[in-house]
Amino acid sequence: MPTKEELDTCFQAVWTKCSDRGLEAIRLDEVWANYIGVQLQGETRKWDLYVKCDETELKLPGLYLRGANGLLAHVSYSGTVCVNDGQGLSIDPDRHTDIIAYTVLAGFDLLEKSAVDAATDLSEFLNELEGYWLGLPSSLRGRAAFEVDGKDRLITAYAKNTVSPPKWYFTDRETPAPSEFRLEKLAALRALYVHLDELPTPPSAPDKLGPNFIEAVRARFTPVQLELWSKLLGPSKNSPKRIALMISVPRPAGGRSLVGAVFGARGGVIDHKVEVFPLTVRRHTPMYMRERGGASLELLGKHIVVIGCGAVGSVAADSLAASGVGKLTLVDHDIYSEDNVFRHVLDPMWIDMPKVLGLQFEFHRKYPGIRVTEVATTAQEWLKVANLESVDGVVIALGMPSLERSFSRALRGSKKPLPILFTWLEALDLGGHSVLSWSDNEGCVDCLYRDDEGHPALHPRTSFLEPDQQVSRNLTGCASVFIPFGALQARRTGLMAAEHMLLALNGEAKSSYRYWVGEGSAAAGQGLRTTSWWKEARDTPHDAATLRVFGQPCKRCRRPS
Amino acid sequence: MPAVQKQFEEFHSNIKLDEDDEKAKLREKRETLLKALRSNLDDDVPTFESFNQGSYSMHTGVVPLDGNYDIDVGLIFDCKRDKYPDPVDLKKEVRDALNSNGRTVLIRRPCVTVNYMRDGTPEYHVDLAIYTKRDDDQLDLAKGKEKSAENFRIWELSDPKKLTERINNAFKDANQQAQFRRCIRYMKRWRDIQFRNGGAPLSIALTVSAREWFKPRFETSGNPTDILALLDWVKAMLSHFENAYTDEGWHMRLKVILPVTPNNDLMEGMTKGQMGTFKEKLETLRDALSDSYDEDLPEDACKLLNKQFGDDFKIPEKTQTAKAVAAPVISTGNSA
Numbered sequence: 001m002p003t004k005e006e007l008d009t010c011f012q013a014v015w016t017k018c019s020d021r022g023l024e025a026i027r028l029d030e031v032w033a034n035y036i037g038v039q040l041q042g043e044t045r046k047w048d049l050y051v052k053c054d055e056t057e058l059k060l061p062g063l064y065l066r067g068a069n070g071l072l073a074h075v076s077y078s079g080t081v082c083v084n085d086g087q088g089l090s091i092d093p094d095r096h097t098d099i100i101a102y103t104v105l106a107g108f109d110l111l112e113k114s115a116v117d118a119a120t121d122l123s124e125f126l127n128e129l130e131g132y133w134l135g136l137p138s139s140l141r142g143r144a145a146f147e148v149d150g151k152d153r154l155i156t157a158y159a160k161n162t163v164s165p166p167k168w169y170f171t172d173r174e175t176p177a178p179s180e181f182r183l184e185k186l187a188a189l190r191a192l193y194v195h196l197d198e199l200p201t202p203p204s205a206p207d208k209l210g211p212n213f214i215e216a217v218r219a220r221f222t223p224v225q226l227e228l229w230s231k232l233l234g235p236s237k238n239s240p241k242r243i244a245l246m247i248s249v250p251r252p253a254g255g256r257s258l259v260g261a262v263f264g265a266r267g268g269v270i271d272h273k274v275e276v277f278p279l280t281v282r283r284h285t286p287m288y289m290r291e292r293g294g295a296s297l298e299l300l301g302k303h304i305v306v307i308g309c310g311a312v313g314s315v316a317a318d319s320l321a322a323s324g325v326g327k328l329t330l331v332d333h334d335i336y337s338e339d340n341v342f343r344h345v346l347d348p349m350w351i352d353m354p355k356v357l358g359l360q361f362e363f364h365r366k367y368p369g370i371r372v373t374e375v376a377t378t379a380q381e382w383l384k385v386a387n388l389e390s391v392d393g394v395v396i397a398l399g400m401p402s403l404e405r406s407f408s409r410a411l412r413g414s415k416k417p418l419p420i421l422f423t424w425l426e427a428l429d430l431g432g433h434s435v436l437s438w439s440d441n442e443g444c445v446d447c448l449y450r451d452d453e454g455h456p457a458l459h460p461r462t463s464f465l466e467p468d469q470q471v472s473r474n475l476t477g478c479a480s481v482f483i484p485f486g487a488l489q490a491r492r493t494g495l496m497a498a499e500h501m502l503l504a505l506n507g508e509a510k511s512s513y514r515y516w517v518g519e520g521s522a523a524a525g526q527g528l529r530t531t532s533w534w535k536e537a538r539d540t541p542h543d544a545a546t547l548r549v550f551g552q553p554c555k556r557c558r559r560p561s
Numbered sequence: 562m563p564a565v566q567k568q569f570e571e572f573h574s575n576i577k578l579d580e581d582d583e584k585a586k587l588r589e590k591r592e593t594l595l596k597a598l599r600s601n602l603d604d605d606v607p608t609f610e611s612f613n614q615g616s617y618s619m620h621t622g623v624v625p626l627d628g629n630y631d632i633d634v635g636l637i638f639d640c641k642r643d644k645y646p647d648p649v650d651l652k653k654e655v656r657d658a659l660n661s662n663g664r665t666v667l668i669r670r671p672c673v674t675v676n677y678m679r680d681g682t683p684e685y686h687v688d689l690a691i692y693t694k695r696d697d698d699q700l701d702l703a704k705g706k707e708k709s710a711e712n713f714r715i716w717e718l719s720d721p722k723k724l725t726e727r728i729n730n731a732f733k734d735a736n737q738q739a740q741f742r743r744c745i746r747y748m749k750r751w752r753d754i755q756f757r758n759g760g761a762p763l764s765i766a767l768t769v770s771a772r773e774w775f776k777p778r779f780e781t782s783g784n785p786t787d788i789l790a791l792l793d794w795v796k797a798m799l800s801h802f803e804n805a806y807t808d809e810g811w812h813m814r815l816k817v818i819l820p821v822t823p824n825n826d827l828m829e830g831m832t833k834g835q836m837g838t839f840k841e842k843l844e845t846l847r848d849a850l851s852d853s854y855d856e857d858l859p860e861d862a863c864k865l866l867n868k869q870f871g872d873d874f875k876i877p878e879k880t881q882t883a884k885a886v887a888a889p890v891i892s893t894g895n896s897a
C-alpha cells in the first residue's frame with residue numbers, strides 16, 4: 001500500500017512531466033486507494049484521470065477516466081483507458097514514477113485523439129466496438145462457430161444456464177456444434193444473424209443497453225431482414241421468450257465487428273419489461289482461426305497432393321496444412337506401425353490403420369476448414385485416375401530414387417504448369433534435400449542423375465553419402481530393415497520442403513534446389529563416407545547450388561531451341 | 562577425371578604461355594633490349610622504368626600459331642608529357658636507340674614494336690608502350706605514328722596496372738580464377754584458329770569481356786566444367802550484341818568497354834563485315850560446345866571441339882576413354 005508520501009511523489013513526477021509539455025496538472029481528490037487523480041485541460045475537454053500507483057506487475061499502471069464523457073475510442077464503458085496494446089512492451093522496472101507519468105501523458109494524447117474522433121465520424125471508436133461492447137454492464141460472453149460473412153440468416157443458439165453468468169453458443173442451422181463447445185443435451189434455440197451498414201449509437205455511461213436499442217436496430221432492417229425477423233419471433237402464440245440477435249457492422253480498419261444482444265419477446269414483439277443483455281462472442285470459425293493463427297487465407301483455395309506420407313511426407317503435409325493450404329490429397333498405401341511412431345507425426349492410436357486415414361482425421365481436427373482426401377493406394381494407382389487439372393502442386397516424399405524419376409517424367413505431361421517437389425533425406429544426421437521442378441520448365445529431377453560430363457548416372461549429384469555403403473539397419477531381422485534417422489531430421493526436411501513448395505505457390509516459377517546439412521557426427525561414427533558435395537554444401541549459397549545440381553537441362557526437360 | 566574436362570586441361574597445357582614457358586630466348590631478348598635502350602638513349606631523354614603488361618602480367622598468354630611470339634613491355638619515362646608535346650618525338654628517340662642489326666623497329670600507333678627477324682620473317686617481337694608520368698597515379702600513353710596527322714598524335718590517359726589488377730582479381734577463389742584464365746586462353750586460341758585471315762577481335766577485348774560476363778562452373782563433385790563455363794560465356798556475349806550505328810550504318814555490334822581509363826570500346830576497330838563474321842563464328846562455337854556436351858562418347862565430343870579449337874585440342878583414342886560399365890543398381894541411403 002503506497003503511503004501518502006509515495007502518492008505525493010507520484011503526483012510530483014506527473015506534474016513535472018506535464019509541465020515539460022506545457023500542461024498544468026491539477027490534483028484531484030482521492031477516490032480510490034492507491035490511485036492519484038490528475039486533471040488535464042485538453043483542446044476541447046477537461047480530462048479527470050486516475051492512475052494506479054502501486055502496480056507491481058511488469059505492465060503499465062491502470063488509467064481511468066472519470067465522469068460521463070460519451071463514446072470515446074479506447075475508453076471502456078466504465079472509464080478504463082486502454083493506453084497501449086501491451087504487445088512486446090519493454091519496461092524499466094526501476095523507474096516507477098516515470099512510468100506513471102508516461103502513462104498519464106500517453107492517456108492524455110490518446111484521449112485528445114479520441115475526442116477528435118468523437119466529433120467527426122467515430123471511426124476509431126467503431127474499430128474498437130467489440131471491446132466496448134464487452135465492457136457494457138451485464139455483458140454476456142459466448143462462442144460463435146458461424147462465419148461472419150455478411151449474409152443475413154437464421155442461426156442456432158445454445159444457452160448454458162448452469163454457469164453464472166450464462167454462456168451462449170452459436171452455429172449455423174442444421175450444423176453440429178464443434179465438440180469443443182461441449183453442449184451435451186442443451187436445447188437448440190432460434191437466433192438471427194444480420195449485417196447492417198451502421199449500428200444505432202451504442203449507450204454510454206450511465207445509460208444501458210435496453211429494448212429501445214433493439215427497436216432501433218429493427219428499424220434499420222431491409223425487407224429481407226424483416227422477413228427473417230418475423231421467422232425468428234414466430235407466430236404470436238408460440239413466440240420464444242428469450243431471443244439472441246447477432247449483428248455485424250463493417251469495421252473501418254477492415255473486416256467486420258460482431259456484437260449481439262439477448263432480449264425478451266412476448267406475443268411476437270419485443271418485451272420492453274425484460275432486461276436486455278449485451279453479448280460478445282469469441283469467433284470459433286475456420287476463417288478467424290486461420291487469419292489469427294497466421295495461416296494464409298490465399299492458400300485456402302490451393303490443392304496440393306502429397307505422395308508418400310512417411311516421416312518426411314507427413315511433416316510436409318502437416319506444415320502445408322498449418323500454413324493455410326485448403327485442400328490436400330494424401331497418397332500412401334502403407335499401414336502405420338510401431339516402427340514408425342517415434343519419427344512420424346501420427347499418434348500411436350493409428351497403428352494398423354492406413355497412414356493417410358490417420359492424417360486425414362488429425363488434420364480435420366487440427367486445421368478447421370481444411371479438406372483432406374485420403375488415397376490409401378500406391379502412388380502409381382493414384383496416378384492412373386488422378387485429375388491434375390484440379391491440382392496446384394505435387395510433393396513427392398517417397399525416398400525411392402527410381403520411382404521418383406519415373407513420376408517426374410509422368411507428371412511432365414501435365415497440361416497445366418505444375419510445381420513438382422521431391423524431398424528426401426539421407427541416413428542418420430547427414431542432411432536432407434528438396435528439389436523443386438516445374439512440369440513445363442527446364443530443370444527436373446532427372447537432371448540430377450548425371451555425372452560431371454552430363455552422362456547418365458544412378459547416383460544423384462545431390463548425394464551427401466557415397467553410394468553402395470552399408471547404411472540400412474534392422475533390429476529384428478531383414479524383414480524389418482530401415483534407413484536410420486530420427487524425428488528431428490524428418491521434421492527439418494519436411495518443413496524445408498513445405499516452405500519450398502510455398503515459394504512455388506507464391507510465384508517462384510523456376511526450378512530450384514534447397515537442402516540442409518547436418519552435423520554428420522553420427523554418420524562419421526558409423527564410418528560412412530561422404531562426398532565432396534556434403535563438405536562444400538554448407539558454404540555454398542542456394543542459387544549457386546541450384547546451378548550446380550541442375551546444370552545444363554537434361555534430355556527429359558530440355559526445351560527445343 | 563571426366564574425359565572431356567581432361568581433354569580441355571590437356572589443351573590448356575598445350576597452348577598456355579606463362580612466364581615459366583617463356584622462351585629463354587625471348588626473355589634474353591627483352592633484357593638485351595632494355596639494356597640497349599638504357600645505354601643508347603640520348604642524354605636529354607629521361608630515365609625509365611619497365612614493367613610487363615598484356616597477357617604476361619595477366620597470365621592469359623597463348624602460344625602463337627605462326628610462332629611469332631610477342632611480349633608487351635611498358636616503359637614509364639621519368640617526366641611529364643609536357644616535355645614532349647609531340648608524343649611521336651619520344652617514340653622516335655626509342656626507335657633510334659634500338660635500330661640496329663637483327664632488329665626492325667617500327668613506330669606503330671599504340672606501341673614501338675621491335676621485330677626480330679630470321680630469314681626475312683619475324684621470329685619474335687616486343688611491343689613497347691611509351692608512357693610518361695602524371696600527378697595522379699595514372700599514366701599518359703604516347704599515341705601516333707610518324708606520318709600521322711597532328712590530331713592523331715596524342716597523349717592518352719591510361720591505367721595499365723589497374724587493368725592488370727582488375728583481371729588478376731576477377732575471382733577471389735583460386736579455382737575459379739584458374740578456370741577464368743583457362744577459358745580466356747581457350748578463346749584466344751579459338752580466335753587465332755578461326756580468324757587466320759584477319760578481322761579478329763583484340764586479345765584485350767576478349768579478356769575484358771571475360772571479366773564482364775564469364776561465370777565459373779563447377780559440379781557438386783567440386784570438379785570444374787570448363788565446357789559449360791565456356792558455353793555460358795559465349796551465350797552471354799551473344800546476348801549482348803545490339804544494334805548500333807557507325808559510318809557503315811546500323812548493324813549488330815558487341816561493345817566491350819575498357820573498365821579503366823580511357824574507357825573506350827575495345828571492339829570499335831572492327832568493321833560491320835568483321836562484326837558479322839565474329840557473331841556467326843560465336844554462334845557456331847556455341848552450337849559446337851552445346852552439341853559436344855550432349856555427345857555420349859567423349860571421342861565424338863572432342864571431334865567437334867577439335868574443329869573449333871584446332872589440333873592442340875586432341876581427340877582421344879576410343880580405348881582411352883572407355884568407361885568401366887557402370888552397375889545397373891546402387892544403394893543410395895535415401896529415405897523419406
